[in-house]
Amino acid sequence: MLTQAFAQVILATEEVATTSEEADSGGGIDLLLPASEELLAGIIAFAIVFFFVWKWAIPALNDTLAARQKAINDEYEAAENAKVEAESLLQDYRSQVAGAKGEAAQIVADARETGEAVKSDIVTRAEVEAEDIKARGHEDVATERERVASDLRRQVADLSLDVAEKVVVLSIDEQTQRELVDRYIDELGGVQ
Amino acid sequence: MENETAQASYVDGYASAMLGIATVEGGEIADEIFNAAIALNGNAELIDVLADNRIPAERKQGIIDDLLSQRASSVTVAAITFLVASGQARRLDEIAKRLAYLAAEAEGEVVAEVRAPLDLDADQIDRLSAALSKATGKRVQVKVIVDPSVIGGVVTKVGDTVLDGSVQNRFTELREQWG
Numbered sequence: 494m495l496t497q498a499f500a501q502v503i504l505a506t507e508e509v510a511t512t513s514e515e516a517d518s519g520g521g522i523d524l525l526l527p528a529s530e531e532l533l534a535g536i537i538a539f540a541i542v543f544f545f546v547w548k549w550a551i552p553a554l555n556d557t558l559a560a561r562q563k564a565i566n567d568e569y570e571a572a573e574n575a576k577v578e579a580e581s582l583l584q585d586y587r588s589q590v591a592g593a594k595g596e597a598a599q600i601v602a603d604a605r606e607t608g609e610a611v612k613s614d615i616v617t618r619a620e621v622e623a624e625d626i627k628a629r630g631h632e633d634v635a636t637e638r639e640r641v642a643s644d645l646r647r648q649v650a651d652l653s654l655d656v657a658e659k660v661v662v663l664s665i666d667e668q669t670q671r672e673l674v675d676r677y678i679d680e681l682g683g684v685q
Numbered sequence: 686m687e688n689e690t691a692q693a694s695y696v697d698g699y700a701s702a703m704l705g706i707a708t709v710e711g712g713e714i715a716d717e718i719f720n721a722a723i724a725l726n727g728n729a730e731l732i733d734v735l736a737d738n739r740i741p742a743e744r745k746q747g748i749i750d751d752l753l754s755q756r757a758s759s760v761t762v763a764a765i766t767f768l769v770a771s772g773q774a775r776r777l778d779e780i781a782k783r784l785a786y787l788a789a790e791a792e793g794e795v796v797a798e799v800r801a802p803l804d805l806d807a808d809q810i811d812r813l814s815a816a817l818s819k820a821t822g823k824r825v826q827v828k829v830i831v832d833p834s835v836i837g838g839v840v841t842k843v844g845d846t847v848l849d850g851s852v853q854n855r856f857t858e859l860r861e862q863w864g
Contacts (some may be wrong), residue, residue, distance in 0.1 A: 542716075585796060597800035629847045646863075650859075650860070650863040651860060651863075653862075654856050654859055654860055656699065657856070658852075658856045660839070661837065661852055661856075662836050662852070665836070665852070668804060669837070670801075670802055670803050670837065671803075671809075671836050673799060673808065673838045673839075673850075673852065674809055674838065674839050674854070676838075677838050677839045677850035678809060678812045678813045678816050678839075680850070681813070681816040681817065681820060681848065681850075682812070682815070682819065
């Protein structure tokens with residue numbers, strides 16, 4: 494690049510010299526061209542400036558450009574990393590959302606299953622209890638019926654015995670009393 | 686408990702005294718005292734009168750004389766009068782039974798207290814005594830107590846054993862079986 498610049502400067506100088514020679518030989522163009530001393534001084538000044546530019550300014554500029562390029566590259570890389578990270582996070586988020594949805598669906602399914610089991614259990618127990626109550630009711634009715642029948646039988650028996658006792662007592666005269674005493678003695682005599 | 690023990694001691698003491706009188710006088714005095722005491726005890730109103738402290742002793746003695754003098758010896762009348770005057774009118778039944786027990790025990794016998802709605806004749810008493818002797822293995826002296834509350838049959842008590850042959854008991858047993 495620097496070599497090209499020098500080549501251009503030399504060509505320009507040769508062109509100026511050629512032009513100057515042509516002016517010198519041609520006449521009118523010399524009016525436009527600077528004097529040779531002035532041209533030389535300009536060339537030297539240009540060379541000096543060029544040297545400073547080439548020595549310090551261009552490297553500094555190159556360094557600045559390189560630093561900027563590096564910064565840009567770093568930022569780009571950081572952006573890429575951030576993008577990748579964001580995409581990863583997004584993927585994670587999506588995975589989590591999908592997982593959460595799945596988990597929520599599982600929870601709902603489990604809750605529904607549990608609810609169904611509880612419902613079934615409650616219904617089963619209620620049916621068993623109802624059957625027990627019904628059976629106990631039947632048993633209670635049967636027991637009550639038996640108790641009433643037993644009470645009735647006992648009352649009838651007591652009543653019958655009361656009547657029989659009164660009839661017997663009224664029918665016992667002195668002769669019967671003596672016969673009963675004799676029978677008692679006879680039975681007692683049979684006891685060994 | 687102590688009161689019951691004291692009562693038993695009173696009864697035993699008076700019965701022993703009556704037995705002493707009967708032993709001295711001999712004969713059927715013990716039986717007479719037993720029968721007289723049981724007969725008087727069978728009339729609750731009479732016992733109330735004889736146990737009433739507001740009625741003079743002379744009046745009570747007159748009642749006893751009126752009731753017993755024609756049916757028992759003067760010794761028996763005097764013994765009953767003594768028991769009533771001693772305030773034992775309400776214990777005549779217990780003293781009579783204890784007397785019978787002590788008298789029988791003195792003769793090597795046991796007393797069978799026989800409650801019946803009517804008096805037993807001599808034959809029935811002999812047969813009953815024999816049957817009870819056979820059943821218990823001991824010589825039994827039968828003491829008949831006429832008790833109208835016994836309906837049809839006899840209730841015999843020998844010691845702690847009760848042989849209830851009354852119709853009433855048969856009905857009671859039937860009620861228990863059917864109950």
